Amino acid sequence: xxxxxPRGPAPRALHRAYLRSPLGLLRLGQLVMGAAFWVTVAAHxxxxxxxxxxxxxxxxxxxxxALFGLSLLGRWALVPWLxxxxxxxxxxxxxxxxxxxxxxxxxxxxxxxGRKSYCNLPGYxxxxxxxxxxxxxxxxxxxxxxxxxxxxxxxSRRCRDQRDII
Numbered sequence: 001x002x003x004x005x006p007r008g009p010a011p012r013a014l015h016r017a018y019l020r021s022p023l024g025l026l027r028l029g030q031l032v033m034g035a036a037f038w039v040t041v042a043a044h045x046x047x048x049x050x051x052x053x054x055x056x057x058x059x060x061x062x063x064x065x066a067l068f069g070l071s072l073l074g075r076w077a078l079v080p081w082l083x084x085x086x087x088x089x090x091x092x093x094x095x096x097x098x099x100x101x102x103x104x105x106x107x108x109x110x111x112x113x114g115r116k117s118y119c120n121l122p123g124y125x126x127x128x129x130x131x132x133x134x135x136x137x138x139x140x141x142x143x144x145x146x147x148x149x150x151x152x153x154x155x156s157r158r159c160r161d162q163r164d165i166i
Contacts, residue, residue: 015074021166023090026150027068030098030143034061037102037139041109044132050112053105057140060098060147067093071165087154087165094151099144106140109133 018024038057041050067090070076076086113133120130154165 056101091154098147102144109137
């Protein structure tokens, strides 16, 4: 008889311990709140500095999605140079990049909300972006805090000479 055709490698199981870890749960929260931020901004009329806020939020969201996916699949070793420093990579992403960009994006949207607060008055007939900008700034502040918490979690692991993310 003819031997069966090779099937290739078995599918990789999910790294369930990561999903239950503080970092995995924080990453899920960051993805949800980050999406809420940029969807809120993108779904409404925006101009000026809001373009930067949207760019920053989407950039960080995509990078977080990549970190989450690689961590969930346990495949970070595939990333050249960064894979062997995965805890440090997560730490720098969270504290150096994400917190800074989300703080800036939140400040921008908060400022824009303040500039639009007049349209929240009764009798104002034009489209009012105050609620959208305020919602985005609240989502951004929560997201920045989630990145701060995950960055501090990674930092505490690093300070205790632990090299893994969970």
